[in-house]
Amino acid sequence: MHADFRISLYRLLALASTIRLVQSFYIPGWSIRTYVDNEAIPLHVNKVYSDNTHLQYAYYDLPFICPPSGKKHAGHASGRSVSLNLGEVLRGDRIMTSDYDLAMGQDQECQYLCSHVTDRKGVKRAQKLVEDGYVVDWIVDNLPGATSFVTVDRSHKYYAAGFKIGYKDFSSDTGKPRYFINNHLTLVLRWRQAPGRAGDNGGKVIVGFEVYTKSMAAERRDITGCPRDSHAERNGLELYIAPNNTNLASKYPYSSYLPEQDEDDDGSTLTIPYSYSVYFREDDKIEWSKRWDLYFNNQEESSSIHWLAIFNSLVICGLLTAVVVMIWNRTLSGDVKGHAKDGPLEEGMMKLKRKKLRNRTQSPRLGEKSPAGLLDQKPDGNQDIDFSSDEESLEDITGWKLLHGDVFRPPRNAGVLAPLIGSGMQLLFMTTALLILGCSGLLNPSFRGGFVSVGMGLFVFAGIFSGYFSARVYKTFGGLNWRNNSLMTALLFPGLLFSTIFILNLVVWAQESSTALPFGTLVALIALWLLIQLPLVYVGSWYGYHNSQPYEHPTKTNSIPRQIPEQAWYTKHIYAVLLAGLVPFAVIFIELLFVFRSLWQDKSGYYYVFGFLSVVSLVCIITVMEITIVATYIQLCAENYNWWWQSVFIGGGSAFWVFLYCVWFYLTKLHMKGFISGLLFFSYSFLACTVYGLLIGTVGFLTAYFFVRRIYGAIKAD
Secondary structure: OHHHHHHHHHHHHHHHHOHHHHOOOOOOOOOOOOEOOOOEOOEEEEEEEEOOEEEEEEHHHOOOOOOOOOOEEOOEEOOOEOOOOHHHHHOOOOOEEOOOOOEOOOOEEEEEEEEEEEEHHHHHHHHHHHHOOOEEEEEEOOEEOEEEEEOOOOOOEEEEEOEEOEEEEEOOOOOOEEEEEOOEEEEEEEEEEOOOHHHHOOOEEEEEEEEEEEOOOOOOEOOOOOEOOOOOOOOOOEOOOOOOHHHHHHHOOOOOOOOOOOOOOOOOEEEEEEEEEEEEEEOOOOOHHHOOHHHHHHHHHOHHHHHHHHHHHHHHHHHHHHHHHHHHHHHHHHHHHHHHHHOOHHHHHHHHHHHHHHHHHOOOOOOOOOOOOOOOOOOOHHHHHHHHHHHHHHHHOOHHHHHOOOOOOOOOOHHHHHHHHHHHHHHHHHHHHHHHHHHHOOOOOOOOOHHHHHHHHHHHHOHHHHHHHHHHHHHHOOOOOHHHHHHHHHHHHHHHHHHHHHHHHHHHHHOOOOOOOOHHHHHHHHHHHHHHHHHHHHHHHHHHHHOOOOOOOOOOOOOOOOOOOOOOHHHOHHHHHHHHHHHHHHHHHHHHHHHHHHHHHOOOOOOOOHHHHHHHHHHHHHHHHHHHHHHHHHHHHOOOOOOHHHHHHHHOOHHHHHHHHHHHHHHHOOOOOOHHHHHHHHHHHHHHHHHHHHHHHHHHHHHHHHHHHHHHHOOOOO
């Protein structure tokens, strides 16, 4: 056992040593798109988003932005929607063609776009978006427009996806906030010669897309609408419409105070001129296959913290492994060997009781002389030793060994437990496949929305595994109506997911956010659920119930259940779950911080260290298995045979601590604004913790089931 543990630890360390290669490998795209000189390059506009809120908006839905003209650019009319995959729709993408003219190698000092007239509501909306720190997402050649930064030591630069829609300043006279819009953009496209034969024929590839913003007042423009000197320092265009005092005075005739802003539309407007510049710059230092590296710069610098997370998880897992090895070698192995030699448990107990009774009733018969008086008899030392040995042997046949007739008794609500185990296996298959695809480089930021799309497809396909395992567990519990179990498996957990998403979608739809799913997407999700997944679950259930045998149990179940004695406080349900859940949480909490930052705090960055995540996840699974073995053994030693549901909650106990971690992260790290953003954060966090809890709870159930079958299968009991 110790040798096996060392071999497993060496393999885990060898796997960890390859992470540096895995986490930096990715496939940047399916094919290289080459351009020749003067060839039109399409620029797509997507959405605006912020780290301070979860509400996103389509770019062309903003009331202060130049609307699409419908003219053709790069072969497509502006304002035309680009076909999106399911993952892109679910993440709120709304990609459309634009009116920006880009041609390979053709610099443009200034190009006028339009002058958009907006009213007070539009100005107030723009001020709100600037206040909340919204950034714009544009795309050229599948690269997001980025804001360029340079490290403190100026050794290299890195990108943050998106660019600010405007900025906030304070008046030097009044100290009140002023809002400015970035209405002139400088687009820098970095290119290099295309590899292979395409490069020999003059082909070029784009390796960088940088956006530099500037706010420029509407004055001092030439006849084309462009600023006369786009490089000079000028006053910005303030998002401000002076109040109409005449209208306000008539509206508030008896008030000495007139508000500076009013919601009523009095016809006042603000004209915002938009223009842009384009520059192409050759850059031979960036390979096309490495053009996404600049977006991952921050994660490479934090690799030491990732290694700390792995070291922390390995230490905890190693200590827990030592506890499990000690339990097995010093307790279970000795008990199992002793009882395998002594025979059946009941028979051994009866022999000991009969022997004890004979020892107690041995006394001289009436009328029989004894060599000495009764008081003069000396105790037989051997007899005392035998009696003491019998007592110790009787005490040994206690605890978990007494539960052989009840340990496999079907649990309460078995009709709910079996579908949950099936859904847990479904999630386990999906998560494992996603991590493998992420480590292999197939799922990467260039495959926009790919992680969600592939995950959804894997979840639906894994319905056949869900049905199979659910039906087999249901049959093991003695269930007879496998069709009802099949429907329960297909509707219980997926129904919880869909209903939660549907309710949250109504909330987001009321806010006119692009995160709200279109009606067609909702219909597609229902079709995936009811027309594809449900039949797969049904097929898997039919095969698992009719073509597979139930799991065999090594001992028979008594007809009358055994009474459970009073339990210690630490073995009671809620305390055991909370204490056991702390250990897996301690394994993953460091890596979780990076995941949370990428999802909630820094949406301009990308989380792409699946090598680290995979190793930490593997160690977490091993830790859950070990803590479940320890907790189940303690529970059985306390003569409590209700371990079925307990193993699920013990395995998934860390989900509670992960949710508390989400609450802590929201209160201390995030700066969310508005009730809706908080509602979305906690709703999605609860949903994610539920998925995580069911996944590792299923791992705990399978581990406990294997452990219980193994120890009771090694002893002889009728």
